[in-house]
Amino acid sequence: MSATPNSNGGEHKLPSEHYLNATYGIRSWLLTTDHKRIALLYLASVTFFFFVGGIFATLIRIHLLTPAGYLVTPETYNKLFTMHGVAMIFFFLIPSIPAVLGNFLIPIMVGAKDLAFPKINLLSWYIYLVGGSFVLYSFATGGLDTGWTFYTPLSSIYSNSAVTPAVIGIFINGFSSILTGLNFLVTVHTMRAPGMTWFRLPLFVWAHYATSLIMILGTPVIAITLLLAGLERMFHFGFFNPAYGGDPILFQHLFWFYSHPAVYIMILPAMGVISEIIPTFVRKPIFGYSFIAASSIGIAVIGFIVWAHHMFLTGEATYAAIAFSFLSYLVAIPSAVKVFNWTSTLYKGSISWDTPMLYALGFIGLFTIGGLTGLFLACLGLDIHLHDTYFVIAHFHYIMVGGAVMGYVGGLHFWWPKITGRLYPEFLARAAAIILFVGFNLTFFPQFILGGLGMPRRYHNYPPEFQVLNVMSTAGASILAIGYLLPMIYLTWSMRYGKIAGPNPWPATGLEWKTASPPLTENFHETPVVDWEPYDFVNRPDLGLTGAKPRVPGKLSPAHGDD
Amino acid sequence: MHRTGELYGQYKTLEQQKETATLGMWIFLVTEILFFGGLFLTYTINRHQFPTAFGVGGNMLSLPLGFANTVVLIASSFTMAMSVWSAQTSKKKLVPLFLIATLVLGTVFLGVKVVEYKQKFDHHIVPGRNFDVTYCAKNPASVCGLTEKDHEDEIKEVREGVEAEGGEIALNAHAQLYFSLYFGMTGLHALHMIVGAGLLLWLILESRKGRFDANYNTPVENIGLYWHFVDIVWIFLFPLLYLINRHLA
Numbered sequence: 001m002s003a004t005p006n007s008n009g010g011e012h013k014l015p016s017e018h019y020l021n022a023t024y025g026i027r028s029w030l031l032t033t034d035h036k037r038i039a040l041l042y043l044a045s046v047t048f049f050f051f052v053g054g055i056f057a058t059l060i061r062i063h064l065l066t067p068a069g070y071l072v073t074p075e076t077y078n079k080l081f082t083m084h085g086v087a088m089i090f091f092f093l094i095p096s097i098p099a100v101l102g103n104f105l106i107p108i109m110v111g112a113k114d115l116a117f118p119k120i121n122l123l124s125w126y127i128y129l130v131g132g133s134f135v136l137y138s139f140a141t142g143g144l145d146t147g148w149t150f151y152t153p154l155s156s157i158y159s160n161s162a163v164t165p166a167v168i169g170i171f172i173n174g175f176s177s178i179l180t181g182l183n184f185l186v187t188v189h190t191m192r193a194p195g196m197t198w199f200r201l202p203l204f205v206w207a208h209y210a211t212s213l214i215m216i217l218g219t220p221v222i223a224i225t226l227l228l229a230g231l232e233r234m235f236h237f238g239f240f241n242p243a244y245g246g247d248p249i250l251f252q253h254l255f256w257f258y259s260h261p262a263v264y265i266m267i268l269p270a271m272g273v274i275s276e277i278i279p280t281f282v283r284k285p286i287f288g289y290s291f292i293a294a295s296s297i298g299i300a301v302i303g304f305i306v307w308a309h310h311m312f313l314t315g316e317a318t319y320a321a322i323a324f325s326f327l328s329y330l331v332a333i334p335s336a337v338k339v340f341n342w343t344s345t346l347y348k349g350s351i352s353w354d355t356p357m358l359y360a361l362g363f364i365g366l367f368t369i370g371g372l373t374g375l376f377l378a379c380l381g382l383d384i385h386l387h388d389t390y391f392v393i394a395h396f397h398y399i400m401v402g403g404a405v406m407g408y409v410g411g412l413h414f415w416w417p418k419i420t421g422r423l424y425p426e427f428l429a430r431a432a433a434i435i436l437f438v439g440f441n442l443t444f445f446p447q448f449i450l451g452g453l454g455m456p457r458r459y460h461n462y463p464p465e466f467q468v469l470n471v472m473s474t475a476g477a478s479i480l481a482i483g484y485l486l487p488m489i490y491l492t493w494s495m496r497y498g499k500i501a502g503p504n505p506w507p508a509t510g511l512e513w514k515t516a517s518p519p520l521t522e523n524f525h526e527t528p529v530v531d532w533e534p535y536d537f538v539n540r541p542d543l544g545l546t547g548a549k550p551r552v553p554g555k556l557s558p559a560h561g562d563d
Numbered sequence: 564m565h566r567t568g569e570l571y572g573q574y575k576t577l578e579q580q581k582e583t584a585t586l587g588m589w590i591f592l593v594t595e596i597l598f599f600g601g602l603f604l605t606y607t608i609n610r611h612q613f614p615t616a617f618g619v620g621g622n623m624l625s626l627p628l629g630f631a632n633t634v635v636l637i638a639s640s641f642t643m644a645m646s647v648w649s650a651q652t653s654k655k656k657l658v659p660l661f662l663i664a665t666l667v668l669g670t671v672f673l674g675v676k677v678v679e680y681k682q683k684f685d686h687h688i689v690p691g692r693n694f695d696v697t698y699c700a701k702n703p704a705s706v707c708g709l710t711e712k713d714h715e716d717e718i719k720e721v722r723e724g725v726e727a728e729g730g731e732i733a734l735n736a737h738a739q740l741y742f743s744l745y746f747g748m749t750g751l752h753a754l755h756m757i758v759g760a761g762l763l764l765w766l767i768l769e770s771r772k773g774r775f776d777a778n779y780n781t782p783v784e785n786i787g788l789y790w791h792f793v794d795i796v797w798i799f800l801f802p803l804l805y806l807i808n809r810h811l812a
Contacts, residue, residue, distance in 0.1 A: 112573065113572065113573045114572075114573040115573070116573070116583045116587065178594050182587060182590050182594070183587075189586055190579060190582050190583040191574075191579075191583070216590055216593060216594050217594075218597075220594045220595070220600075221597050221598070221600065221601050223598060224598050224600075224601035225601055228601070228602070228747065231743070232743075235690060235691060236690055236691045237746070237747065238736070238739050238740045238743045239605055239609075239744070244736045244737065244739050244743070245609065245612065245613055246609070246740055246743075247608065247612075250604075250605060250608060254601055522572075527575075
């Protein structure tokens with residue numbers, strides 16, 4: 001099939017041969033080294049963990065409907081929020097965009113046939129499964145109650161729950177993340193097609209390059225930290241045990257040395273997704289390409305030197321706290337660079353309101369709120385009041401759900417035609433995007449107020465005056481749940497019944513849109529040669545755009561001259 | 564991806580393949596540095612806090628065995644480097660020979676480590692319920708198999724340790740921290756040696772087929788890089804664990 005988009009709006013056909021029909025059978029999937037198939041394996045597994053974590057979240061919200069706690073015992077409540085955090089952070093958020101969209105897209109975006117190490121890519125999926133099995137075993141045998149942070153000595157000595165298998169599972173899963181990051185870094189360095197210079201790389205790839213840096217530099221530290229905590233629990237080693245002179249604060253330092261940068265593992269890829277969606281639906285080159293690329297690296301670097309802002313109240317020197325407070329403010333600069341550049345791209349653009357764009361615009365707003373409230377928490381004096389309250393919960397859910405998950409779902413919609421070759425139903429998809437946005441804000445905005453009023457996190461009950469806001473939050477969560485179930489249903493439906501998309505339905509400028517949808521196993525018939533600048537709509541006659549005419553809003557086929 | 568000779572389908576040339584694999588190995592070694600880094604940091608902080616107890620612990624290690632193992636490991640790095648050189652200069656017969664020598668030396672290292680660990684169990688200095696750093700000092704010299712002179716040194720050492728730490732309980736606690744680190748660090752290092760030995764075994768089998776020459780030697784070179792890295796970790800472990808505060812008689 002030719003790479004030229006259909007310029008008269010007629011019917012498209014699926015290519016006769018593509019990565020989905022190249023081979024059949026369960027072995028062809030479980031032993032595949034094709035990055036696109038591995039991405040789909042990841043898609044299935046992270047979706048599973050998203051629902052596991054989602055069930056725990058649902059139970060938490062139902063429990064908090066009444067001040068005395070509605071559903072479970074205090075001990076069970078501790079386990080619910082711990083398992084929610086463990087499933088969502090380690091097994092959904094961290095792998096979501098990199099292992100699904102990154103895996104699928106990075107080789108195509110740089111013009112390669114596959115990642116640098118296809119077998120290692122498959123290995124990392126199996127490692128993820130083994131790690132996930134240990135964690136599910138822990139959940140099934142009673143769960144664990146340490147919080148997702150595993151602070152010692154609670155996790156290493158006092159907790160009577162299934163901590164050990166969970167620690168082993170997360171330790172193992174870390175290597176999946178390390179290998180994915182390693183694969184991406186090497187691929188970007190050595191597998192780019194002719195003409196694909198560093199500053200022609202899509203910003204999605206830059207974002208994943210930065211993410212991979214964090215994965216390879218941070219993840220080994222959490223691995224060794226959890227290993228030491230596990231040895232302490234299993235064999236009475238004394239690394240963090242005060243009884244032997246060990247230091248529990250040291251555990252917190254090591255833990256956050258990874259787990260703060262891990263926040264950027266979650267948000268940077270989402271920022272990459274947004275940087276791809278916005279120029280496409282504004283029909284304009286992105287504003288400040290090099291600044292957005294550099295700010296990804298900046299966030300990754302600064303992200304490594306802010307970890308101790310999680311510990312302002314758990315025992316560190318005042319001067320250290322001041323330094324970490326200042327450094328934490330610094331992260332706002334590259335983050336703001338991105339937000340300003342995205343909004344500048346909108347200026348005088350020809351904006352259309354397709355589903356991915358709704359997610360992108362939602363992302364900008366929610367991420368801005370999440371980011372700015374982060375500054376409240378970086379402020380030493382204010383943090384004393386807000387620490388360990390629902391304000392913190394609301395803040396990081398704005399970043400992780402409002403940011404990372406919105407980016408992930410938006411990206412899934414944006415590249416769904418590429419992944420499956422078919423379009424999703426546009427009306428339903430827009431409705432779902434709006435439901436998600438409304439549900440999300442209703443769930444988490446009341447939590448900012450609750451936190452400001454002093455409601456502590458991780459408590460299974462609360463004073464009666466907080467009930468109205470808690471009920472609002474639970475109501476929002478039920479809307480949010482509908483917002484997540486809808487795409488599950490119509491995306492699955494569209495895999496068989498969706499309209500055939502054609503190679504470039506939006507149209508967008510990246511290399512991935514120059515190959516068939518779904519792509520061949522080798523991605524391209526011949527190695528592509530890149531001779532255009534990124535996000536350039538003007539000098540790309542192959543996109544089938546004429547002049548600067550705005551698109552008909554809501555129309556999926558490319559706009560064209562005279563009709 | 565199908566494979567043509569030694570060239571895998573996703574690459575265009577052997578040079579690209581080698582560059583990619585080597586970069587991958589270097590990045591992997593960076594992650595290893597961070598991995599061991601957490602342990603070294605924990606060690607540094609605790610050693611700074613409890614110098615006496617760590618000194619007492621360090622003096623209970625066997626210097627001759629530790630030193631012998633250091634020599635063995637450096638020798639194995641030399642033979643590994645020679646096998647890389649043999650491959651690069653297409654001396655196909657020499658490659659497996661040097662690899663076998665490396666594997667033998669690596670195995671000797673692990674064997675010595677087993678002897679050392681056994682000794683720690685006999686001396687009751689393995690972290691856990693039966694940990695007692697004063698065990699050898701309190702019992703007759705023959706129980707720990709020490710010479711009279713070593714036994715006297717040990718008694719003196721422990722007595723000084725108890726004084727400096729302010730009691731036997733404190734000394735035992737902090738010495739247990741030292742041995743937690745000793746077993747954590749050397750155990751993790753030994754685990755890397757075992758993985759390395761497995762990789763060497765595979766290399767030996769492949770190299771006997773004459774697979775590695777000047778044209779294609781990426782696996783030899785990259786496993787060599789890994790082997791040298793594990794060696795370097797030991798070069799740091801040996802002085803940190805065995806030599807600091809060592810009293811030479």
